[in-house]
Amino acid sequence: MQKMADSETVQIYGVTWSKWSAALSRRFDILVAIVLFLAVLSAFHLHFMLLAGDWDFWIDWKDRQWWPTLTPIVAITFPAALQYVFWEKFRLPIGATFGIVCLLIGEWLARAGGFYLWSDFPFSLIWPATLIPGAIVLDTVLLLTGNFLLTAIVGGMGFGLIFYAENWPMLAAYRLPMEVMNSMVSVGDYIGYAFTRTATPEYSRLIERGTLRTFGGHSAAIAAFFSGFACVLMYLLWWYIGMFLARVVWVPNKLKTLMGFKKDARPASEVVVV
């Protein structure tokens, strides 16, 4: 092989590349980034809509008990799996942030297109929660510790713990009390009441029930701690799901054999390698 001149090469992370290869690799980065962005956006958004659903859709579902409990638990899934792939395969500490940014872009697209333009719901009723601070905590803890178990414990707990607090600046205005028909409700309650969801009656709201008298009624704080604890477990589970799904496997194309065009001469033990 002809030796390349120094001017035609470039050092990347201590490895010598030809400039042409490096440029091609960068284009590959961009292509993969675009495909990954669309894939994660779609899959994560679908997952999140199905599991967090109404709690994230509507202002009168964003309560102190279920919303801060469930939302982080179902939102930490893809970030954990993506962190495995990004960190273990590429040492990139951005898996969680990337996943959450994809999700939120999908959420805003759906809210603007499906909820606002198509169904005419006002944005005051339908804005999505943010999860970015928790994702940054997850990524930076992984970056600083380099340990997935510590990330699960510290980052996962942080992800669930700060969810309510990180959304409170947006939510507080909707928790002002107002009087309607001689009853006191929050502004969020009234927005949900005023702008009709024809097939979603009031009783279908799964919002704060029961009592937390032992904890002085501090529902949100208790929910946040429980959510953080559950996020630790979910993180571990989805880290391993990421590991499982990131395995490199191949399955031989048996179509030709089945169609009689080609006979697979390999021994049966080699046909499927997983």
Add this chain to the structure above:
Amino acid sequence: MVGIFGSRLTPLRLVAWLAVFVSLIGCSIGSAYAHGERNQEPFLRMRTAHFYDVKWSTYKLAVNDLLTITGKFRLFTDWPNNLPLPDKVFLGSGTAGPVFARVESYINGQPAIQSGKLELDRDYTFKIVYKARQPGVHHVHAMLNVDGAGAILGPGAWIDVTGKESDFKLPVTTLDGTKIADLTSWGVGTVVKWHALWFVIALAYMLWFLRKPMLIPRYLVITEGNEDTLITRGDRLWGLFFLVAAVLIVIGGFQWASAAYPRTVPLQSGVFKVDPLPQGPRTIDIKLEKATYDVPGRSMKLEVKVTNNGTEPIQAGEFATAGIRFVNHSVPAAMAEVDPVYPKELVPPGGLKVDNDAPIQPGETRTLNLDMTDAAWEVERLTALLNDPDNRVGGLLFFFDSDGKRLITNVYGPIVPIFTKLEPTNQVGAD
């Protein structure tokens, strides 16, 4: 590319064809004109909630004007066995989404912003006040939502809303004195700013790593076992900065919001309690002897045995079921109950025919044959009850005494279809 386009498909032509295609799709999308009430099973419409005396305050209004719907409903005594009882009921809004803003709603004068338990075989009044929001012609129903049974639609009327949606405002004043100019936009600016801030922070954090070669070069280094070289001290400092910044911004934001809105309340999840209307004396005993539905004749016939235990003679004036009113034209008091502007499609012209219209005297027992023949049975898809697993009919039969006072009875029982054989002389092509 050639073919159906006749010549080479240039980018310009491609755009033109796409525009045509999109336009065709746009033309094919119509408005949702009603709420699928005709798709609801007849047993759901005939044996759950019967709405009556429903009135719409206006049929035409401008954006921001108020529309009031009032009326009564009775939860039917022959409630279908396959539906949950009305233990959790919400006075819903039978509109095409948020085309109106619901301002107030009441059941028996009690605020119905939440859900509550109602009783079978009892009557309730309702009132809903809407504020027009979206221009257009909208079908507006009275509606109850029953947990487990779904939406039960009452009669609907077409309401014409004029004006511009951009003029719509829903102002409120909170208990701490905050004046909100419009609930549709309240707080949205803050939401957008916070989301934008976090997006910028997330992108800044990721760009630090994305600016460098990513996939193949990093993967090769890891396969060589040199992954520790991929994370630099600068990377760690960058991460530490963002970790601290994220936590501080969250704490600061929380403190700011708590200071800006010191008096907040949680979402309200209670239920309302409401007593039914007082039950007046029920002076009429009625029993359904036989019910048939003549399929080709589109005719329902009810044979009922009526005993007048009251002190005044009575006449059968109206049979109401599934929001349809079959009115006896020979009873003036019944005809007087029909508002001239009431939706005509809900009052079949054939009305209710009774074989013996003579008043039933006090103490008298008489068998009446009620005949309701109209295409409404087909139009409203109520004939689908022949396919129901619980093949029963139900409705309210209104009697009127000599003073014009209305007495409401429940009529219910099994129904038998009659697949009448057409006479040869009636068949097309017969001699």
